[in-house]
Amino acid sequence: MFEGPVQRLIDELGRLPGIGQKTAQRLAFHLVTVDDADARRLGQAVLDMRDQVGFCSRCFNVAAAEECAICRDPRRDTSIVCVVERPQDIVVVERTQEFRGRYHVLGGALSPIHGVGPGQLHIDELKQRIPDEGITEIIAATNPTVEGDTTAMYLAREFKPAGVKVTRLASGLPVGGDLDYADELTLGRALVGRSEL
Amino acid sequence: MFEGPVQRLIDELGRLPGIGQKTAQRLAFHLVTVDDADARRLGQAVLDMRDQVGFCSRCFNVAAAEECAICRDPRRDTSIVCVVERPQDIVVVERTQEFRGRYHVLGGALSPIHGVGPGQLHIDELKQRIPDEGITEIIAATNPTVEGDTTAMYLAREFKPAGVKVTRLASGLPVGGDLDYADELTLGRALVGRSEL
Numbered sequence: 001m002f003e004g005p006v007q008r009l010i011d012e013l014g015r016l017p018g019i020g021q022k023t024a025q026r027l028a029f030h031l032v033t034v035d036d037a038d039a040r041r042l043g044q045a046v047l048d049m050r051d052q053v054g055f056c057s058r059c060f061n062v063a064a065a066e067e068c069a070i071c072r073d074p075r076r077d078t079s080i081v082c083v084v085e086r087p088q089d090i091v092v093v094e095r096t097q098e099f100r101g102r103y104h105v106l107g108g109a110l111s112p113i114h115g116v117g118p119g120q121l122h123i124d125e126l127k128q129r130i131p132d133e134g135i136t137e138i139i140a141a142t143n144p145t146v147e148g149d150t151t152a153m154y155l156a157r158e159f160k161p162a163g164v165k166v167t168r169l170a171s172g173l174p175v176g177g178d179l180d181y182a183d184e185l186t187l188g189r190a191l192v193g194r195s196e197l
Numbered sequence: 198m199f200e201g202p203v204q205r206l207i208d209e210l211g212r213l214p215g216i217g218q219k220t221a222q223r224l225a226f227h228l229v230t231v232d233d234a235d236a237r238r239l240g241q242a243v244l245d246m247r248d249q250v251g252f253c254s255r256c257f258n259v260a261a262a263e264e265c266a267i268c269r270d271p272r273r274d275t276s277i278v279c280v281v282e283r284p285q286d287i288v289v290v291e292r293t294q295e296f297r298g299r300y301h302v303l304g305g306a307l308s309p310i311h312g313v314g315p316g317q318l319h320i321d322e323l324k325q326r327i328p329d330e331g332i333t334e335i336i337a338a339t340n341p342t343v344e345g346d347t348t349a350m351y352l353a354r355e356f357k358p359a360g361v362k363v364t365r366l367a368s369g370l371p372v373g374g375d376l377d378y379a380d381e382l383t384l385g386r387a388l389v390g391r392s393e394l
Contacts, residue, residue, distance in 0.1 A: 050228075088222065
């Protein structure tokens with residue numbers, strides 16, 4: 001139906017999360033008809049991002065260098081670490097301006113059903129950071145879901161014996177929701193009202 | 198907030214029609230975290246498409262060669278031409294399997310308010326095709342909107358004096374809608390029941 005290169009573009013756009021066949025077609029035809037430079041900038045932005053961006057060797061945040069901008073910032077409090085599931089969760093917590101410590105990205109949450117155990121998450125790396133950076137508090141900012149709660153409980157069981165205070169974001173987040181959709185005020189209040197596990 | 202290359206990708210994704218800031222962020226972080234090859238295939242598909250795809254020199258459909266696949270097909274009836282606003286409209290008409298002629302893409306519809314007059318559309322090129330290809334009927338398959346109707350009337354006024362039959366898609370299409378959203382059956386019926394202007 002479509003010329004080969006257009007069909008391939010529709011296929012690739014349709015692989016993106018939340019983009020269906022119809023939307024993929026609309027986007028592809030938009031890219032066919034816009035100015036050449038506009039379309040190429042998008043394609044090049046994807047390739048440049050993959051060329052230039054990786055993950056922070058310390059906290060697994062998105063990083064354009066060996067370490068991410070937050071880990072490189074000398075003004076951050078290194079004694080407190082906010083543990084999140086995904087890099088994009090860091091952005092949401094940063095927006096609250098309530099947190100001045102560092103982060104640690106687990107790369108997901110514990111989910112035995114989906115075969116995600118502690119070995120699949122960056123938990124060993126977090127363990128290593130505790131003596132290295134003198135960490136005294138871990139905030140479990142995993143999503144308020146069954147998996148996120150399970151992961152928070154696991155972190156508490158794992159790190160409290162080592163003398164680390166493990167806290168959980170306060171209620172205020174809609175249960176069963178997604179951290180990514182929380183507004184700044186709600187998430188800010190949840191940070192302030194965090195409770196020890 | 199974001200690393201430069203990630204922010205640039207978010208900006209470019211956010212320029213796409215119907216993609217807001219939040220969706221652009223989600224898509225960008227998806228592309229940050231997926232397999233390298235998967236992300237790069239999308240970027241490359243955009244660039245390849247722009248390298249390989251242009252517009253048909255005859256009908257202005259999307260084409261990976263000098264002429265589009267439909268114009269190159271010797272089985273198509275050259276005496277009847279379906280005139281559409283945009284290349285993606287051809288796809289919708291083709292799906293009905295009710296039409297075996299060729300197409301002509303105007304590149305929009307007449308809209309004096311937006312400064313689109315006959316000179317901005319591929320109408321002169323259509324005029325040239327009539328003697329060249331022995332065209333006897335023009336189906337005005339512009340959108341069922343004020344602009345689309347105006348364009349259809351213009352085509353009738355322009356080409357009927359030259360002895361060309363100018364027809365309009367039958368009602369059945371929801372007025373004020375978009376050709377792109379019509380289902381095959383409705384559009385097929387509209388093709389069969391087209392009326393002379």
